[in-house]
Amino acid sequence: MAQPPHRRLGVDIGLTGLIKWIRYPVVRSKDAGLDVVTSVAGRFDGAFAHQLLRDCLVLLDSPLSSREIEVLWLAGTFREFDLEQLGIDGREWLRRIADICADRIRADAPSFTAAAVPAVDDAVGEAVAAEVLSVGPALEQATAHHAYSPLDGVVPALRRVVDHDPDLGFRLLLRAVKGYFVRIGEARYERYLALGEELGLGEDVVDDGDFNIWPELDD
Numbered sequence: 001m002a003q004p005p006h007r008r009l010g011v012d013i014g015l016t017g018l019i020k021w022i023r024y025p026v027v028r029s030k031d032a033g034l035d036v037v038t039s040v041a042g043r044f045d046g047a048f049a050h051q052l053l054r055d056c057l058v059l060l061d062s063p064l065s066s067r068e069i070e071v072l073w074l075a076g077t078f079r080e081f082d083l084e085q086l087g088i089d090g091r092e093w094l095r096r097i098a099d100i101c102a103d104r105i106r107a108d109a110p111s112f113t114a115a116a117v118p119a120v121d122d123a124v125g126e127a128v129a130a131e132v133l134s135v136g137p138a139l140e141q142a143t144a145h146h147a148y149s150p151l152d153g154v155v156p157a158l159r160r161v162v163d164h165d166p167d168l169g170f171r172l173l174l175r176a177v178k179g180y181f182v183r184i185g186e187a188r189y190e191r192y193l194a195l196g197e198e199l200g201l202g203e204d205v206v207d208d209g210d211f212n213i214w215p216e217l218d219d
Helices: 014-021 030-041 048-060 066-077 090-108 122-144 154-164 166-179 186-198
Strands: none
Touching (some): 014 030, 014 048, 014 166, 030 048, 048 090, 066 090, 066 154, 122 166, 122 186, 154 166, 166 186
């Protein structure tokens, strides 16, 4: 099935793309963060705003708490642009991002309304959940026990979002693994590429050069 243009931009997409890009250069305030959001939403002539809005609405419609949303954001950014430190509520942050994206889309299409999110095949969802379970111990060690950027609750939050939306859950898993530079083996890397293909993601979304691959690992 053909993918919408905003799924094939040659870069990471949606919320995970924003999480990647907001880290550089360092953003120190909420207003500066919102400026980055506005800039990112306008990329590719506004096409980026569609997936970013979709991801925000998925999480806002989920049972995840504000704290769980914050944890997923912090894991992907390695606690840079630290919502916790800045006193920004996770759900409120997503609402601000969603408003910016909706305004950008309606600048070109005034009658735009967000469409329902299509369901992911159950088998693919189960495969994503299995990857969270498989890499969970290594990710938990890397996040909760990090020497200077510790973060608790990443794996449970990922499990919750995967149950709600495997597509976004998979991309947030990748962002956390990359953000905390978790070591993975070639077999896991190949499974990630295959899952990305099943989800209709470009290879450049899965592998954007940020993985820490150790060929000798058996995982």
